[in-house]
Amino acid sequence: MKIGLDIMGGDFAPKAAVLGAIKAYKVLQGHTLVLIGDKEAALSILAENGVSADNFEFVHTTEVIGMGEHPTKAIVQKPDSSISVGFNLLKQGAIQAFSSAGNTGAMLVGAMFSVKAIPGVLRPAIITIVPKLKNGLGILLDVGANADCKPDVLVQFGVLGSLMAQHVYNIDNPRVALMNIGEEEEKGNLLCQATYPLMKTTSLFNFVGNAEGRDLFTDSADVYVCDGFTGNIILKLAESFYGISRKKGIKDDFFDRFNYEQYGGSPILGVNAPVVVGHGISNDEAIKNMVLLSKDMVESDLVNKIASALQ
Amino acid sequence: MKIGLDIMGGDFAPKAAVLGAIKAYKVLQGHTLVLIGDKEAALSILAENGVSADNFEFVHTTEVIGMGEHPTKAIVQKPDSSISVGFNLLKQGAIQAFSSAGNTGAMLVGAMFSVKAIPGVLRPAIITIVPKLKNGLGILLDVGANADCKPDVLVQFGVLGSLMAQHVYNIDNPRVALMNIGEEEEKGNLLCQATYPLMKTTSLFNFVGNAEGRDLFTDSADVYVCDGFTGNIILKLAESFYGISRKKGIKDDFFDRFNYEQYGGSPILGVNAPVVVGHGISNDEAIKNMVLLSKDMVESDLVNKIASALQ
Incomplete structure (x- = not known):
């Protein structure tokens, strides 16, 4: 399983997100964490903490959607933002879940635009x-x-x-x-x-x-x-x-x-893939648990269970 | 000023209400507390506490609206309940404020039926x-x-x-x-x-x-x-x-x-007289403060201030 994590989302990004990723990968056992955002920043935080970059995959992005931005406008106007790119990866099946401590509205709009609501929801x-x-x-x-x-x-x-x-x-x-x-x-x-x-x-x-x-x-x-x-x-x-x-x-x-x-x-x-939004003030522990929750959601096959119930 | 108090309202009525009335009359200074409900019960609680009945006025009633009763039905079907009688006294101007720790819905319906909404509200x-x-x-x-x-x-x-x-x-x-x-x-x-x-x-x-x-x-x-x-x-x-x-x-x-x-x-x-509803679990301290609040509302001339603002 590949789990996508927006490392640019949240008040303490990218540091809290990358530190959270470090905590998470140790317990992910065989699953891969895909860090989406400023790769150089991520590599530098990993190096500071003596963690090899080989433990992660990276998708570099150049834009960031701020916490106060208008969700729909931001998603449309910033196609290379970590949130937009994350949802594209999710839609393509390159990741099986996506989570972010960023702009909640943008996460909601991104989910609706990309993976869309489950039929019947x-x-x-x-x-x-x-x-x-x-x-x-x-x-x-x-x-x-x-x-x-x-x-x-x-x-x-x-x-x-x-x-x-x-x-x-x-x-x-x-x-x-x-x-x-x-x-x-x-x-x-x-x-x-x-x-x-x-x-x-x-x-x-x-x-x-x-x-x-x-x-x-x-x-x-x-x-x-x-x-x-x-x-x-x-x-x-x-x-x-x-x-x-x-x-x-x-x-x-x-x-x-x-x-x-x-x-x-x-x-x-109610959308066609596990998506989790973290609190803006998420620290590394919160980020770790957000990643683990998105993994649990994939493993529970919740999307299909919802689809079956509402078909 | 005459302040009406329903002594049958609340989970611990009439005892908590009468004990609250005892606490209240001592600070009411020149105003009269009218106890509405079972007069014999009130007299007995006053006697137990060594307080003269001369400190209060009494209006005896024979019915009680329970906490779980349907408000409109109860007000109509129990004309000699402490709440119904209290609102009649309020409407006639025999008391200037009315408070009860009883059925909130009945208090609301009683207020609307008797003193009615202030014109413009x-x-x-x-x-x-x-x-x-x-x-x-x-x-x-x-x-x-x-x-x-x-x-x-x-x-x-x-x-x-x-x-x-x-x-x-x-x-x-x-x-x-x-x-x-x-x-x-x-x-x-x-x-x-x-x-x-x-x-x-x-x-x-x-x-x-x-x-x-x-x-x-x-x-x-x-x-x-x-x-x-x-x-x-x-x-x-x-x-x-x-x-x-x-x-x-x-x-x-x-x-x-x-x-x-x-x-x-x-x-x-928003009704044409000060009306206060106490918490069902009101104790004597709460009852005292409910009485004092209704006095403050009379003294502030709040009803006329609302009427002027919304005319």
Whole structure:
């Protein structure tokens, strides 16, 4: 397997990305990491760390899409950017997965333009991992790809999240909940009121009803479905709690498990290849875990499982 | 001033409510607390605590609206419930404010049926207080009265929140932000995209742009506006963080300031009298602060200020 990594993405690129690649290749066992970006910069960081360049493949690129750039414009206007080139390699099958801690919008647009949505998928979604108070994790989606959603799109998010939980995180018969503002079926905004009956009758996943904001970290469900507006606000609020607890020096296993570094990034689900977007502030540990997550996604054959479920 | 308190509302009623009333009357200075509910029960709790019944007025009621009851049905079917009676007293002007730690929906419906929305107010809203990392507080609204909102309703929430911040919490020229999923004007769901231009051009408050989930506890704004679906999810998520930190024994000034007890409850803004809804688990301290908040709202003349702004 060849795993593509954008070494120009993220606030600490290329250094954090290359250091992460060094951590990752040691555990990749027989798979090849393809570093996409400024080759000279990569070689210099590898040399500084006494790591042979022979451990990697390189695809040199000359452009970089900045964190603040407009996604669609940037993808079109910078064909030799690490993100554009990465997606071309992915489309051609020269790499089997692509990950980057760069511009999330550009990663989403790049995925849609290159490998495209899986047939049957209405709208790909970005997921995030939420730690549970007891051990384990939950999946929240969408966290920003689709600010406005229709009920049938939310139902599909349930499928995407359920398959991810089952095949990548090995959760049996994952429980899927609808993020809402009350327990009862008739509660919520118009979107939730229209979505609940569809989820209740679907055979595509194990629907367990509504979840409220307070249920997110409990063991009430494995997958929490919402529109990308709601999910993004939840994600950033939760991140701010993690940041605050860390700044205050609060040492606690649960708060520590909010650390994005452990999860490696947010997969884009519903496109024809594993794609993972890392946090902009990813360090080497986060980059390593992002690479390993993209490998797990390839090995789980998640793309085909989604295609089969929605065909 | 006569301040009405529902002593049958909340998980620990009537005891917590009467104990809260005892705490409150001592600082009310010349104002009268009217206890609405089971008079015998109230007298017995007062006697147990060695407090003379002469310190209060009483309005005896025989029915109670439970926490899980359907709001509209309950208000109609239980005319002698403490909530129904309280709102009748409020409508007649026999009390100048009404508060309860009971059924939130029933409080909202009761307010709309009795004192009604202030002319010009499209949709009353429920607010909550959010602590800031640095000292001080912010206001978040709506947190559940209106799951689906139109742009002009969100603009009015900005007015309601701004006037509350200014006249009840003494914040000069309050900064009003739109809860969104990006900083730029064009970001967000269709609702936010349509609301931003209206807020940008309004002269009704000091609009400072979009706020994201991570900005809620910072000093970026004083008032955070969102639809009631988003706000309710934020509220319950934040409450769960507070609950978790408390369960874990984390001692920290910021986390402590999430304690609802300090704020006394969530005002319903936009109706023709001060109405405050307390948390179901309100203890005596929370009840006391709920009573004091409703007094502050009367003294600030908030209702007339809202009416003037929106006429």
